[in-house]
């Protein structure tokens with residue numbers, strides 16, 4: 001037996017011991033959990049028998065309230081402890097299968113023996129020996145594993161920096177409590193394990209990368225010094241992965257104060273949300289709040305407008321039915337210039353120009369727009385617009401109360417009383433009786449009865465009006481926004497184009513259609529006028545695929561979450577929307593006024609084989625910075641076909657071959673949803689294919705047909721680009737790059753006639769030409 005084999009045996013023995021300890025711990029937890037559950041059930045059952053309810057006099061009532069409070073606290077304490085024991089049980093169950101993935105031997109300065117530290121997804125403490133059998137990968141000492149090669153090393157502990165020597169670094173692949181692979185490495189994280197991990201098949205759920213986090217990724221994950229962390233990184237360099245492990249790290253580090261609901265992730269679409277939803281639970285953490293910017297917009301505007309989604313906008317732009325005016329409009333409406341123009345406009349509105357709607361009840365004006373305007377502008381101009389607007393709403397509500405009282409005597413109220421449902425009548429009576437208004441069994445006092453009923457009827461009838469006022473519907477927001485398009489704007493130097501943009505915008509508003517480019521500025525303006533509905537509880541906001549956010553949207557998010565640190569991750573080479581921030585993320589530092597902003601650039605790409613990365617980076621005009629991870633595969637194929645029928649034929653045989661090669665996730669990426677539908681119709685009789693043309697479809701295994709813009713952020717074992725000839729416009733270079741970079745192991749690009757110019761520019765050595 002070699003020394004290495006003996007070492008492996010020793011390590012397996014340790015795994016066995018740890019797993020045995022874990023089994024004891026889970027047995028213990030299970031009985032404890034059973035007991036806790038029984039306690040909860042019992043307390044719930046006995047809740048009222050264990051409290052003495054006595055409301056005879058005020059002292060007794062206070063005592064009763066205290067007794068209920070005590071009982072409720074006891075119950076919630078037991079429930080809390082049950083939930084945390086349950087979470088620990090689940091984590092230990094995971095550790096039983098694979099207790100750890102790494103080991104480091106670290107000799108602290110001044111110590112004679114190195115400490116052996118085993119790293120897993122969570123820590124496991126042995127009460128008997130009072131030692132950690134497994135250290136959490138997020139513990140301070142664990143950073144040594146990610147950051148250092150053998151030799152001198154140090155890590156930052158709560159009490160200061162600890163110096164020492166790293167004597168050993170070992171990686172394990174453990175499955176079902178058996179060591180399947182074990183490597184010693186001098187590198188920060190050796191390539192061997194990474195090779196194995198990256199060579200595997202893609203999944204419909206993203207995986208955690210804790211065993212193989214790279215040093216530069218670790219710097220993102222553990223960054224706690226900046227309130228604004230910007231990560232620019234090539235396709236496949238692990239931005240999303242780093243973001244998710246960072247959430248897990250923060251939840252661990254600040255576990256006393258930070259809960260998953262204090263962390264929000266903005267992602268590009270719902271499909272992506274479901275793709276990443278498993279990473280944190282896999283690491284034993286609860287998922288953060290996941291959302292999309294569009295969901296926020298819809299929540300606030302979809303009642304009032306038909307709101308265009310970014311995908312609908314994209315589809316229109318790609319189909320070529322939009323003109324250059326729209327493109328100009330999109331760019332301008334997403335720009336800092338327009339943001340500033342809106343801020344300035346609100347300053348002017350503070351003095352004059354706000355527009356209001358008449359408040360009507362039963363088609364008659366109760367409070368006119370003029371009255372509201374006059375009231376608003378009599379308020380102290382030193383106060384902010386939102387503050388005055390809230391005062392105005394308050395005043396309107398008071399005026400409304402008067403109008404409501406006047407209304408009670410009107411004939412329509414009497415009519416409504418006659419029609420009052422018996423059931424409502426009885427309910428009303430019971431309520432009144434409860435309030436001790438009547439002592440007898442009926443509304444025996446006719447006048448009072450009439451009073452109560454008419455008050456009830458008018459209150460009910462005024463309810464929608466009151467709600468509309470609470471919603472600030474008395475503001476003519478459409479009119480206020482429209483006025484912006486009746487003025488000249490700096491930043492739009494071409495007046496003819498600007499006039500066209502104005503004309504189109506006003507037309508859309510009239511139709512109650514809010515185009516995608518108008519939605520954010522419209523809402524921003526509205527919130528500047530009525531006050532932002534901010535959420536101060538959220539402490540960390542992550543924005544993935546941030547290149548698709550406009551400066552406007554960043555400014556917006558900053559306002560909604562005023563206390564949150566921002567982690568912004570994106571790749572400017574994947575800016576696919578017309579409004580995208582394609583220049584640089586640098587402007588964010590001045591736009592978002594945050595402490596210690598930091599920009600980290602990632603250049604090493606892990607997703608795709610070396611051959612695919614070399615090819616895809618040649619699509620870019622400036623892709624030189626991207627470094628592929630050293631994993632080899634076939635060169636991408638660029639396949640020329642005579643017509644669509646041949647293309648479908650060839651596509652079928654390519655996909656079939658990939659299936660035979662056991663690729664589980666195969667994507668046929670089309671340029672648009674329209675094209676995706678057409679290809680699906682042609683392919684569905686030939687192959688088992690699924691159409692994913694809508695962001696609400698869950699990501700599925702097998703062969704899928706998907707439009708370009710929905711494929712962003714996700715990855716597939718093999719990718720076929722359907723008809724690359726269609727990507728002709730220079731604007732679509734980045735879109736083409738984005739779709740090609742979705743491939744992990746295989747990439748085939750099909751075209752009819754002429755390939756797109758970006759392929760023509762690539763060196764022929766980088767791909768296999770098939771004619």
Ligand SMILES: Nc1ncnc2c1ncn2[C@@H]1O[C@H](COP(=O)(O)OP(=O)(O)OP(=O)(O)O)[C@@H](O)[C@H]1O
Pocket residue numbers: 194197198207209212213214217233234235236237238239240241242571574606607712713714715741
């Ligand atoms: N350190 C790592 N260890 C193992 N796998 C990694 C590592 N970093 C990245 N990967 C893998 O590389 C692939 C790409 O990662 P990810 O999706 O996070 O990249 P990205 O930068 O967000 O990509 P894109 O911008 O193209 O959407 C994933 O399969 C991920 O698991």
